[in-house]
Amino acid sequence: MHWLPLWSALGGLLIGVWGRLAVPGHRPLLWPLTLLLGLAGALGGGVLASTVLGREHETVNLVVAIVVAALFVFGFSAYERSRDLPRA
Secondary structure: OOOHHHHHHHHHHHHHHHHHHHOOOOOOOOHHHHHHHHHHHHHHHHHHHHHHHOOOOHHHHHHHHHHHHHHHHHHHHHHHHHHHOOOO
16 A cells, blocks of 8 residues: 555645744634645645656655645745735
């Protein structure tokens, strides 16, 4: 049995929590949305890395999954914060 999907999901959830805690100031993202973004990014990144690199590179695939999850969480958070800025 391959453990990559499980580890990617766990990593994505942790990235969601860390992303929530790392963003300073007002956080328009709700906890469930942050966790779902981390989970979706990790699973998507893991599938993408497995497709490109193959399953024999599980450590690299896991790192790619976690990086993609972090990009999802921080990117969406930055987008939401930019929408809250007053327009000149």
